[in-house]
Amino acid sequence: MTLTRSEVRKHSTKKSCWVIINNAVYDVTEFVDSHPGGSRIIMKYAGRDATEAFQPIHPADTLEKHLTPQQSLGPIASEASSSQERPESRNPKQKPKASTQRKAKLSSIISVADFELAASRNLPPGSFAFFKSGAEDEYAVNWNQESWKAIRLRPRILRPVESINTSCSILGTKFSSPFFICPAGGANLAIPQGDVLLTKAAARHGILQWVCNNAGSTQQAIADARIPNQTLYWQIYAMADLTITEREIKQAVELGYKAFALTVDAVRAGKRERDVRASISETEDAEEDEEEEDEDEDGFTKGPAVKRPPVWSSFDWISAVKWLRGLTDLPIAIKGIQRWEDAALCMHYKVHPWLSNHGGRQLDGAPSSLETLVDIRKHCPEVFDKCEVFVDGGIRRGSDIVKALALGAKGVGLGRSFLFSLVFGEAGVNKAIRILNHELETTMALMGVTSLDQLNPSYVSVLHALPKRDSH
Ligand SMILES: Cc1cc2nc3c(=O)[nH]c(=O)nc-3n(C[C@H](O)[C@H](O)[C@H](O)COP(=O)(O)O)c2cc1C
Numbered sequence: 001m002t003l004t005r006s007e008v009r010k011h012s013t014k015k016s017c018w019v020i021i022n023n024a025v026y027d028v029t030e031f032v033d034s035h036p037g038g039s040r041i042i043m044k045y046a047g048r049d050a051t052e053a054f055q056p057i058h059p060a061d062t063l064e065k066h067l068t069p070q071q072s073l074g075p076i077a078s079e080a081s082s083s084q085e086r087p088e089s090r091n092p093k094q095k096p097k098a099s100t101q102r103k104a105k106l107s108s109i110i111s112v113a114d115f116e117l118a119a120s121r122n123l124p125p126g127s128f129a130f131f132k133s134g135a136e137d138e139y140a141v142n143w144n145q146e147s148w149k150a151i152r153l154r155p156r157i158l159r160p161v162e163s164i165n166t167s168c169s170i171l172g173t174k175f176s177s178p179f180f181i182c183p184a185g186g187a188n189l190a191i192p193q194g195d196v197l198l199t200k201a202a203a204r205h206g207i208l209q210w211v212c213n214n215a216g217s218t219q220q221a222i223a224d225a226r227i228p229n230q231t232l233y234w235q236i237y238a239m240a241d242l243t244i245t246e247r248e249i250k251q252a253v254e255l256g257y258k259a260f261a262l263t264v265d266a267v268r269a270g271k272r273e274r275d276v277r278a279s280i281s282e283t284e285d286a287e288e289d290e291e292e293e294d295e296d297e298d299g300f301t302k303g304p305a306v307k308r309p310p311v312w313s314s315f316d317w318i319s320a321v322k323w324l325r326g327l328t329d330l331p332i333a334i335k336g337i338q339r340w341e342d343a344a345l346c347m348h349y350k351v352h353p354w355l356s357n358h359g360g361r362q363l364d365g366a367p368s369s370l371e372t373l374v375d376i377r378k379h380c381p382e383v384f385d386k387c388e389v390f391v392d393g394g395i396r397r398g399s400d401i402v403k404a405l406a407l408g409a410k411g412v413g414l415g416r417s418f419l420f421s422l423v424f425g426e427a428g429v430n431k432a433i434r435i436l437n438h439e440l441e442t443t444m445a446l447m448g449v450t451s452l453d454q455l456n457p458s459y460v461s462v463l464h465a466l467p468k469r470d471s472h
Helices: 005-009 039-044 051-057 062-066 114-122 125-132 139-150 194-205 219-224 242-255 273-286 317-325 340-348 369-379 382-386 398-406 416-447
Strands: 018-021 024-027 072-075 151-153 168-170 173-175 179-181 208-211 232-236 260-263 332-337 352-355 390-392 411-414 460-462
Touching (some): 018 051, 125 416, 139 369, 151 398, 179 194, 179 416, 194 416, 219 232, 232 242, 317 332, 340 352, 340 382, 352 369, 369 382, 369 390, 398 411, 398 416, 411 416
Parallel strands (some): 179 411, 208 232, 260 332, 390 411
Antiparallel strands (some): 018 024
């Protein structure tokens, strides 16, 4: 049944709430109160076109996953057949903010950190805040970057280093470099099809993309963007409705994804105030008068801009590994390991520890993955023989990658840097990879090593005085 915009407008209350997304009408009444981002944002678009607000921040298959066929009401009449009606995807009161700063150019970028500055100029404030945001006071975010400074490199000299080889193997697949693209939702906030552009750049340079299950493109679309012989790995959250994740894992296996990571550090969304503040300031711009505060809608409890339905929070080690192993024999990493004892449990359960605090976005005050790496070396170094250890958080330089590898990491992930680089599209991601490769090769040559397997703990020293946590 084709519906007109004026019919849709009649359904703009909590009792009957319809929205238009991509020229189709959906009855989201049942979903209003359980929406992870709160009901207020849905009610803002009740009876109207929500496409522009919905699309960049929801995974591509959100509607199919969470609405029943009955809630999908049919296409919207084309503009011609309802000529006096205009799409209203933006809140009419909302004026997009014009950036007063000059746009950054790709040619001005010389380090991976430069992409953040460029993104702060080129992205709408809300999107930039979503990428940049960390939990609460952002101690963990800052600490992630800061702590790499606690490692000194110990180079060997007078070694022939004409030819440097950065290739490595990660969970059975050979890649040209040991750093990889971390799973990170929201790539579409930087540019449409952002996740697919990451896949293409990863292919071009032969590096690993660990694809995000919260991606803005579907599992299929990303798999279709692969070149022959390109290997992708898939990240999952165990959703509150486990059958959704089970289907996702089965489909990922069928599509040829070759390993999984179960993210376990996000049983609840971290309290990301930078993100919340950005959305409050957008709402304030849109609403002229102060609305009465609704206690059920406490702004400070709001989740991040990119929504993800609640996750299953009842797993323990045994049930989680049993569940995963019942679904796949492929290699499994547990993402979000924050202490050596849990890395030791990974070894016990024959899964791989991925040291991460989610880029400091979850638990403020969490240790950096470097600290955990050093602790594993001290308390249970056998983990490095039995498992492949992955590390992410605050990596911005080729030399950070070398430090992590020397301490025993097998692969090193970057999240924000690749998201920020996407403001220049695929060309930006390509440049980020070239910069990292250049720094990695330069560091290796200056360290006197020609291949990654020559790196070992003797190439670094861990300073006793780790930089102080309150240095920011
Ligand atoms: C905007 C953003 C979205 C993220 N989304 C996810 C996600 O959906 N799943 C996940 O496992 N990790 C996610 N992460 C965490 C990254 O995988 C990674 O652990 C983190 O970004 C590494 O820190 P870095 O940003 O300092 O490189 C996200 C990170 C950012 C910045």
